[in-house]
Amino acid sequence: MKQVIVITGATGGIGQLLVNGLQSVERHLVCVGRRESALSDLVERVKCENGLADEHISYQVADMSSSIDVEMAATKIKSSLGRVDLWINNVGVNNHDAMGPSWELESDEWFKEVQLNLFTSYLGSRAAINLMKSQQRGYVVNLGGGGADTPKPFGSAYGAAKAAIVKFTETLNHECIEEKIGIRAFCFNPGFIRNERTEALVKSEVAKKYMPNLEKVMDSGKMSDIGDSLFLLETLLSGKADHLGGHYFSADLFRKQWEEGIQPEACLLRVSR
Structure with missing residues (x-):
């Protein structure tokens, strides 16, 4: 039986x-994203x-911030594949309009950043567990990131959302x-990985102003x-x-720790006493 792995936010960054690295003839990857054309191109390229x-990789169109979309995608995955072994909530954004001194940001932009990181993890986790609980086995993985365990100046919305994801x-x-329920949930920080999104972030004027260390x-x-x-x-x-x-892991350190x-x-967020 092939392992079934769901990867949300599959078309970018x-x-x-993750799609490239986890693909295998022993698996079926389900790529989830908002844009069907990008998903189709990704799946065809990987194949x-x-x-x-087709038996190794497919896609589902869904806006991970929409509970209706997420539930529909989960239902289709269950119907077509029967099970899921690993669900990775990879959706997340660094909204350039939510970077800067917290008191100067538009409140709607700050909240949007939290929603697109934290709420998408909740909706994905909710759908995944309801899909997998009859199996009595499966894994939900949420992505943490910068600001989860140390302050993220000028990126308070992103950092607050990632810290919340860890505790969630x-x-x-x-x-x-x-x-x-025989399902286990994990969270990890993948680190600062070069891709088109991080390159765009580094080149942005707001990052150059408030986070110049990223370019370095x-x-x-x-x-x-x-x-x-x-x-x-x-x-x-x-x-x-x-x-x-x-537990919460740093991918950079995990191999050595393991x-x-x-x-x-050492892999839990706790208040020092």
Whole structure:
């Protein structure tokens, strides 16, 4: 039986890199996004480059900020494939209009940033668990990011949303355990990975003004490697990390932590006392 993996926000940024890295003849990837033309192009390219067929990769059109869209996509996936093993909530944005001193931002733009990061993770997680709970096994993975564990000056909406996603994921995992549902939820920070979205962010005037360190990091070449995120996801899929459900990882550090033996308490957001 093929593993079924759902990747939201599949057509841009990290989403495409995850699709490229997780594709396999032993799997079926479902790419989820808002634009059908971009999804179709992505699926056809991946099939052509890797010798795959319709049985290995497909797409569903959905706006992940719409509960109706998300539920319809989940229903179609369940109907056509019967199951899901891993659901990755990758949708997230760095809204350039939500960057700057918090008191100078338009309130609607600030809230939009929170909604497009936090609420999409909630809707995806909700749909995934309702889809998978009859299997009594499966994984939900939410993406954290900058601002989750340290302040993100001039990016307060993004940072607040990512911190909330971390705590939401931990809570979700506890709820699954208490309800005796065999699903585990994880959250991780993929790091600062070069792709068209990060390049656009670095080149933007607002980032040059408020986050000039991003350009320095990109110019240095010392950026995160998508291979570390893929190693983390493969480890979760193996079931060997089930005891760490609800924890938050940095993909940059995970491989070394895993090889040396992860200290669970180091992978939770806690208030120092």
